[in-house]
Structure formats: structure tokens, C-alpha cells
Amino acid sequence: MEKFTTHTGVGVPLRRSDVDTDQIIPAEYLKRVTRTGFEDGLFAAWRNDPSFVLNRPAYDAGTVLVAGPNFGTGSSREHAVWALQNYGFRVVISPRFGDIFRGNSGKAGLLTARVDDKVVLRLWEHLEAEPGATVTVDLEARTVRAGEGHDAIEDSFDIDDYTRWRLLEGLDDIGITLSHDDDIAAFESSRPSWKPATLHAG
Amino acid sequence: MGKTLAEKVWDEHVVRSVDGEPDLLFIDLHLIHEVTSPQAFDGLRLAGRPVRRPDLTLATEDHNVPTVDWDKPIADPVSRTQVETLRTNCEEFGVRLHPLGDVEQGIVHVVGPQLGLTQPGMTIVCGDSHTATHGAFGAIAFGIGTSEVEHVLATQTLPQARPRTMSVTVDGDLPEGVTAKDLILYLITQTGTGGGQGYIVEYRGDAIRALSMEGRMTVCNMSIEWGAKAGMIAPDETTFAYLEDRPEAPKGAEWDAALEHWRSLATDDDAVFDKEIAIDAADVTPWVTWGTNPGQGAPLGGTIPAPGDFDEEIDRVAAENALRYMALDAGTPLRDVHVDTVFVGSCTNGRLEDLRLAAEVIKGHKVADGTRMLVVPGSARVRLEAEAEGLDLVFKEAGAEWRGAGCSMCLGMNPDTLSPGERSASTSNRNFEGRQGKGGRTHLVSVPVAAATAVRGTLSSPADLRPVAAR
Numbered sequence: 037m038e039k040f041t042t043h044t045g046v047g048v049p050l051r052r053s054d055v056d057t058d059q060i061i062p063a064e065y066l067k068r069v070t071r072t073g074f075e076d077g078l079f080a081a082w083r084n085d086p087s088f089v090l091n092r093p094a095y096d097a098g099t100v101l102v103a104g105p106n107f108g109t110g111s112s113r114e115h116a117v118w119a120l121q122n123y124g125f126r127v128v129i130s131p132r133f134g135d136i137f138r139g140n141s142g143k144a145g146l147l148t149a150r151v152d153d154k155v156v157l158r159l160w161e162h163l164e165a166e167p168g169a170t171v172t173v174d175l176e177a178r179t180v181r182a183g184e185g186h187d188a189i190e191d192s193f194d195i196d197d198y199t200r201w202r203l204l205e206g207l208d209d210i211g212i213t214l215s216h217d218d219d220i221a222a223f224e225s226s227r228p229s230w231k232p233a234t235l236h237a238g
Numbered sequence: 239m240g241k242t243l244a245e246k247v248w249d250e251h252v253v254r255s256v257d258g259e260p261d262l263l264f265i266d267l268h269l270i271h272e273v274t275s276p277q278a279f280d281g282l283r284l285a286g287r288p289v290r291r292p293d294l295t296l297a298t299e300d301h302n303v304p305t306v307d308w309d310k311p312i313a314d315p316v317s318r319t320q321v322e323t324l325r326t327n328c329e330e331f332g333v334r335l336h337p338l339g340d341v342e343q344g345i346v347h348v349v350g351p352q353l354g355l356t357q358p359g360m361t362i363v364c365g366d367s368h369t370a371t372h373g374a375f376g377a378i379a380f381g382i383g384t385s386e387v388e389h390v391l392a393t394q395t396l397p398q399a400r401p402r403t404m405s406v407t408v409d410g411d412l413p414e415g416v417t418a419k420d421l422i423l424y425l426i427t428q429t430g431t432g433g434g435q436g437y438i439v440e441y442r443g444d445a446i447r448a449l450s451m452e453g454r455m456t457v458c459n460m461s462i463e464w465g466a467k468a469g470m471i472a473p474d475e476t477t478f479a480y481l482e483d484r485p486e487a488p489k490g491a492e493w494d495a496a497l498e499h500w501r502s503l504a505t506d507d508d509a510v511f512d513k514e515i516a517i518d519a520a521d522v523t524p525w526v527t528w529g530t531n532p533g534q535g536a537p538l539g540g541t542i543p544a545p546g547d548f549d550e551e552i553d554r555v556a557a558e559n560a561l562r563y564m565a566l567d568a569g570t571p572l573r574d575v576h577v578d579t580v581f582v583g584s585c586t587n588g589r590l591e592d593l594r595l596a597a598e599v600i601k602g603h604k605v606a607d608g609t610r611m612l613v614v615p616g617s618a619r620v621r622l623e624a625e626a627e628g629l630d631l632v633f634k635e636a637g638a639e640w641r642g643a644g645c646s647m648c649l650g651m652n653p654d655t656l657s658p659g660e661r662s663a664s665t666s667n668r669n670f671e672g673r674q675g676k677g678g679r680t681h682l683v684s685v686p687v688a689a690a691t692a693v694r695g696t697l698s699s700p701a702d703l704r705p706v707a708a709r
Contacts, residue, residue: 063651069276114383140383230492235293
């Protein structure tokens with residue numbers, strides 16, 4: 037996984053709450069067996085609308101999505117994360133994320149920055165007033181920044197320490213876990229015999 | 239201090255616990271299906287890793303499979319490739335698979351319990367958010383993404399931050415005709431879609447105890463719809479009676495040992511939950527959603543709310559968007575809403591008890607002109623059991639379509655979809671925009687409401703139907 041330290045990119049104001057993973061990518065796009073090529077399904081239902089934010093030239097190269105609360109609720113489809121990444125997004129900023137979506141993002145290397153509602157409102161206003169303006173997300177300092185002068189926005193964001201460390205180091209989770217193989221083997225040897233199995237000898 | 243059920247099960251599965259890191263949890267059962275697993279198997283191949291515990295892994299085909307002509311090759315080539323990829327992967331990595339056409343094929347959350355693989359005190363994961371269903375047995379069960387599927391395949395563990403615990407106590411009796419589905423839809427309307435976030439929820443109280451295992455699964459299934467990590471119910475005699483003699487349940491002395499352990503899994507009297515919610519079961523009535531998330535619900539006897547009815551700006555905007563998408567006017571009685579398609583099925587309401595209830599309501603009636611009704615059993619075994627009871631004939635006589643097993647119209651990944659603008663009453667779990675097909679409009683309902691709606695063509699309860707003349 038690529039290391040993530042700081043990212044500056046065009047901010048995209050998505051003025052919606054409860055953007056569930058069916059909105060991020062509908063089920064009809066989930067039939068592929070690869071991890072790439074999902075960008076065409078991103079926000080598929082809204083992309084037909086010329087006024088949709090990603091259809092406006094100032095925002096179409098966006099890499100930092102700023103969304104309302106409860107972003108990524110619903111289905112466990114990691115395709116939602118891949119669709120955002122395949123499109124070019126590196127960061128999603130929201131006051132609240134669906135749990136599974138947030139977990140998936142951390143594994144796949146998409147930064148989910150949790151901020152106060154007020155920060156999202158200010159970012160929306162700024163990014164709409166100045167289409168194409170950038171947002172800087174600093175994972176080391178845990179800050180988001182946008183704008184300049186006395187209107188500048190700077191605030192902290194929440195992310196758990198472990199995910200932050202893994203993203204900063206670009207570490208593969210499975211590799212970390214397999215380094216504890218002895219612990220897993222010891223646990224396995226102590227499991228009760230009545231626990232169910234899907235395969236049976238003979 | 240005592241422990242909650244969730245804490246007991248969690249602690250029994252900690253492989254490694256270090257300050258500043260998530261706990262490493264052992265996974266007792268990993269369920270997989272065709273949609274969220276191919277990229278995980280690819281990852282294993284790339285890294286040259288085997289599946290660590292194929293004996294704790296089970297695969298079936300559900301999301302993407304047709305519910306008609308399931309004995310023929312899948313018509314859609316992309317769907318066919320995905321299903322064939324699962325078959326190849328299971329063969330290569332030695333994973334047990336119940337493919338289309340097998341008697342144990344079906345929705346993964348129907349198959350696990352039906353085989354007796356889902357047992358109290360287990361940790362169960364699946365690349366599907368409705369894995370919480372298995373919590374009905376007193377297991378910690380939750381949905382994971384494809385990277386985590388790969389992690390579990392490779393290590394049989396998952397690093398997981400310890401969630402907080404919440405109790406939802408439902409005291410009293412559910413009124414007659416009110417189901418587990420109404421209860422969970424009612425709860426989600428009260429809490430909103432984010433109310434459970436960060437918590438493992440334990441559903442408790444008389445009204446929960448009185449539910450069958452199938453009703454308990456319906457409640458736990460929708461835990462994710464109010465944001466909870468997992469939902470669970472302490473095992474009791476109802477649980478044990480359901481499990482005993484299932485094919486994969488322990489037998490003989492093993493059963494006795496398991497039972498002794500399972501009886502220890504109740505929350506201790508002096509345990510403390512991080513949050514508690516109480517509901518009076520008597521307040522629950524047949525409940526339907528009017529909006530585009532499961533928290534936008536109302537009593538069937540009520541009217542469509544106006545955006546101005548909500549205190550928070552964000553809820554007002556969400557209601558405006560939802561009413562526009564759903565093409566509904568505030569103030570309209572819900573009973574006046576015309577429905578084009580009724581869907582009975584899904585991991586929420588696609589088990590035998592659900593089909594019996596639907597048949598009981600619709601028996602002797604006809605599906606209304608201008609409305610179609612799809613009945614999709616949750617598994618091939620549910621279909622066979624229903625047919626053995628003649629339920630299929632009841633549905634066919636009423637003019638409903640009797641289908642093969644799968645997720646079907648719940649998520650519209652196979653050909654069972656709504657057309658743009660089409661409106662459904664659905665026993666499934668999500669009313670998101672386009673969930674059941676692009677431009678489709680979904681009302682989440684209980685099984686009796688679905689069946690009665692099919693007869694009248696408008697959102698209805700069985701009480702709205704004319705009595706069937708004695709035959």
C-alpha cells in the first residue's frame with residue numbers, strides 16, 4: 037500500500053447526507069472480478085445530471101471529497117472505496133462515516149477524515165465560492181486546511197491511531213498479522229472440539 | 239464487575255491484545271459469496287498464500303444468481319464469470335461450496351443457520367453487511383470488506399477495535415399482527431441510521447424472548463441499518479431447540495459440552511452497558527418506510543411527513559430529497575400509496591416462517607390488477623420445505639410469481655429489478671435510491687403488510703382485507 041503523509045488536491049463539495057454505498061456504486065457495477073475500472077460506476081445515478089458536482093469542469097479532477105454526515109452507510113462493498121480511488125479521490129471528509137466503509141477505506145489506502153459538522157459547512161461554502169480550490173489534508177498533523185487569510189479554514193480531524201500509523205507507513209495488514217502466527221496457532225490448539233467445521237474428515 | 243454477552247464472546251476470541259493496537263480476534267466461521275470474494279482470492283494468489291482454515295469457511299452463490307431458469311447457464315456473461323470465478327477459487331483453495339442447483343444453496347445468512355453452522359458464542363464474518371443476522375444466536379457477527387475477506391482467508395483472524403456495548407430492551411408484548419420487522423423498523427425510525435454506530439447491540443426483554451429464531455434473525459439482520467457494528471440476542475431454550483439435530487450442530491457428548499457453555503453466555507446482572515435504550519413493545523404498530531433510508535419510517539396508519547416536521551436542518555433536507563425521489567406528497571395517507579411490485583424475500587424476511595405468514599395472508603385472495611408479486615425463498619431448502627407444505631400453490635393461485643433462491647430484488651443485482659419510477663413494497667432491508675433497480679422506489683414493510691399490499695395494490699395491512707369466504 038502506498039504511504040500517505042500529506043495530500044493537497046481539488047476539493048469537491050458533495051452537499052448530501054446519508055450517501056450510502058448503493059449511491060457511491062450501484063450493485064449492477066459489482067459484477068467485475070478485478071479491483072480496477074470502477075470509476076464509471078461512481079455516483080452512477082447522479083452522473084447523468086449535468087448539474088452534479090463532478091460534471092462541472094472545475095471539480096472533475098477532484099481528489100478530496102467533502103460530504104455530509106453518514107457517508108458510506110449500508111452495504112459492505114469495498115467496491116465503493118475502489119470506485120472513489122479509481123476516480124482519483126485520495127481523501128473523504130465527513131462528520132460521520134459508515135463503519136464498514138471506514139474500515140474498508142483504511143485497508144485500501146483511502147483516507148477518511150472525520151471532522152465537525154461546522155467544518156464541513158465551511159468547506160462547502162469555500163469550495164462553492166471558489167470552484168477548483170484545493171484542500172490540504174495532513175495525516176501527520178491530523179489537520180485539514182483550505183483557503184487563505186482571515187477566512188482560512190484549519191481544523192483537526194479524527195482517525196484512530198492504528199489506521200493512521202498503517203497509512204503513514206503504507207503497511208499491509210495481513211503481513212502484520214502473519215508475524216503473530218505463533219499466537220494464532222496457540223489459540224487454535226485451545227479451541228473446544230465442539231466448535232463447528234465446514235469440512236469433515238473422510 | 240460482570241460482563242455483557244458481547245464482552246464474553248469477544249474475550250473468548252482474543253488471540254492477541256496489546257495497548258494501542260486493535261485486538262486480534264479469531265474467526266470461528268467465514269462465509270463467502272461470489273461478489274465480495276474474487277479480489278480477495280486474487281490477493282492470496284499474488285502473495286502465494288493458502289486459505290489458512292478452509293474447514294472454517296463456507297461458500298455459496300446468492301447475490302448475482304437468477305431466480306428463474308437456475309438449471310441453465312447464467313445468461314448475463316459478466317454475472318456468469320463472477321459465479322464461475324467463485325467455483326474456480328473454491329476448488330483451487332479447497333473451500334466447501336454450495337453452488338446454484340445444490341439443495342443447500344441460498345442466501346448466505348439463511349444457509350448458515352439452517353445448516354446449524356451458526357451457533358451461540360461464535361465469531362462469524364462475511365463480506366456482506368447483513369452478517370449481523372447470525373447474532374440472533376448469541377454470536378458476534380459482522381460484515382467486512384474484501385480486504386478483510388482476504389485477511390480472514392489468510393489468517394483466520396481480524397484486527398478489530400473493541401466496540402462499545404448497548405442494550406435495547408423491548409418489554410411488553412408486540413400487539414397482534416405486529417412482527418419482528420415492524421419492531422426493528424420502528425426502532426430505526428427512533429434512532430436514525432447512525433444511532434447504533436460504534437456499538438455491539440444486545441436486544442433484550444420479554445418481547446425479544448417471545449420471538450422465534452426467525453424473528454430474532456430479522457431483528458439482528460437490520461442492526462447495520464441503524465449503524466451498529468453487530469446485533470445479538472442471548473441464547474436460550476428457543477435457540478437450543480432450533481439448533482438441536484441440525485446437520486452441523488454438535489452431537490452427543492459434544493452437544494452437552496456445547497450446551498453447558500452456551501448457557502453461560504447471558505449478560506451478567508451486574509454488567510454495565512455503555513448505552514441503554516428501552517422500548518415498549520405495545521407502542522409498535524405495522525411500520526413502513528416512506529423515504530430513502532431505513533430511518534425514514536412511519537406507522538402504516540399515518541401520513542407522509544413534511545420536511546418541516548423535522549427539527550434538524552439536515553433531516554429536513556434529507557426528507558425533501560427523499561420525497562422528491564419517491565414522488566410522494568407530504569400529508570398523503572400511506573394507505574393511499576399505490577404499489578407496482580411486492581417483493582417477499584431476502585435475508586431479512588426470506589425464511590420458511592416468513593413464507594408461511596405471507597401465504598396465510600394471501601390465501602384465497604388475488605394479487606391486484608396492475609401489481610405483481612415476487613416470492614423468493616431465502617434458500618433452495620426453504621423453497622423445498624415451502625413446496626412440501628403447498629405454499630407455492632397458494633402463491634401461484636393468488637397470481638404471485640414463485641421463484642428460486644437468492645438475494646434477488648433486495649439489491650437488484652440479478653435480472654429481478656424495478657424499472658425507473660416503479661414502486662415496491664419490499665420485505666427486504668434497504669430503501670436506498672436505486673437499490674432495487676435504477677430509479678426504483680422502495681417501501682420497506684413486514685411480510686403481512688407486503689402480502690396485504692399485493693392484494694389491494696396500495697400499502698395495506700391484513701386487517702384491510704375482506705374476509706375470505708369459507709370454502
